[in-house]
Amino acid sequence: MKIALIGADGQLGTDLRTALKGHEVVPLFWPEFDVTRAEETAGKLSLIGPDAIVNTAAFHRVDECEDRPEAAFAVNAIAVRDLARTARELDAVLVHFSTDYVFDGEKRTPYVEQDPPGPLSVYAASKLAGEHFVRAYAGRAFVIRTCGLYGKAGCREKGRHFVAAMLQAAESGRKEIRVVDDQVVTPTTTAELAARIAELLRTDAYGLYHMTAEGSCSWADFARAVFELSGRDPSIIVSVDSAALGAKARRPAYSVLENARMKETGLTPFSFWRDALAAYLKDASPPSPAR
Numbered sequence: 001m002k003i004a005l006i007g008a009d010g011q012l013g014t015d016l017r018t019a020l021k022g023h024e025v026v027p028l029f030w031p032e033f034d035v036t037r038a039e040e041t042a043g044k045l046s047l048i049g050p051d052a053i054v055n056t057a058a059f060h061r062v063d064e065c066e067d068r069p070e071a072a073f074a075v076n077a078i079a080v081r082d083l084a085r086t087a088r089e090l091d092a093v094l095v096h097f098s099t100d101y102v103f104d105g106e107k108r109t110p111y112v113e114q115d116p117p118g119p120l121s122v123y124a125a126s127k128l129a130g131e132h133f134v135r136a137y138a139g140r141a142f143v144i145r146t147c148g149l150y151g152k153a154g155c156r157e158k159g160r161h162f163v164a165a166m167l168q169a170a171e172s173g174r175k176e177i178r179v180v181d182d183q184v185v186t187p188t189t190t191a192e193l194a195a196r197i198a199e200l201l202r203t204d205a206y207g208l209y210h211m212t213a214e215g216s217c218s219w220a221d222f223a224r225a226v227f228e229l230s231g232r233d234p235s236i237i238v239s240v241d242s243a244a245l246g247a248k249a250r251r252p253a254y255s256v257l258e259n260a261r262m263k264e265t266g267l268t269p270f271s272f273w274r275d276a277l278a279a280y281l282k283d284a285s286p287p288s289p290a291r
Helices: 011-019 038-048 062-067 069-090 122-137 162-171 190-200 219-229 260-265 273-283
Strands: 002-006 024-028 052-055 093-099 141-146 177-180 207-210 237-240
Touching (some): 002 011, 011 190, 052 069, 062 069, 062 122, 069 122, 093 122, 122 141, 141 190, 162 219, 162 273, 177 219, 207 260, 219 237
Parallel strands (some): 002 024, 002 052, 141 207, 177 237
16 A cells, blocks of 8 residues: 655654555655645645645644734644545545544543544634544544553654653752643554554544553553653652643643454553553653654
């Protein structure tokens, strides 16, 4: 299978290149491949002639999206619409990634794919709009909602993920690190997610999927686990509520996803989040910066 991989040098794209190594992967990098340039990207994809298009591009600086809604929707929605149209014209499968933030967090049990979304922020609304465009315009597509990604590569937009930020903070000599404890999530490794995408592409079970590690924790609990499993003192992690950090964008208080459709399809289950973190910390060197 020939796969056009958009954002191939990013956090998820890096692990997808490894997971998809049995295929002919055509890596596409920003800014040479800018998804907001619809005509140009359609032309480049047409020349490639892919069997599948995997789109990892996103504007996911959540607070900045509140100040730049046009930019957020340009990348997360309008560009996705254009990619979906191009995928249909080329008869290519589209794989697109979305977020747990499409939910409002009012539930206290894991969200399944059929639960109604309720975005609280510009970022979440733009990602949900992208989902709708894929369903409306793509002929064959997988939409993947995930949560709290971290991996061996740095994130081009954010520069580093949560685990890297905690490890860096641990080395800084700070006596106190404040982390929110009123947002419950499921941190997920990009390596495991990429491996499931490789499995999914061997099927024709198109549609919406939740894909995260198993279990859940608050961000503060996750930070303590990073410290504990890397041999550091977790007592310097201080729990605070979201309001104390003054974030512009609202986040859901509970955005744990149930991998219901994935399990029905028979894909390999994800690891429990703490086990995945332990394996990551054992094997990982400090995350490399994105290209």
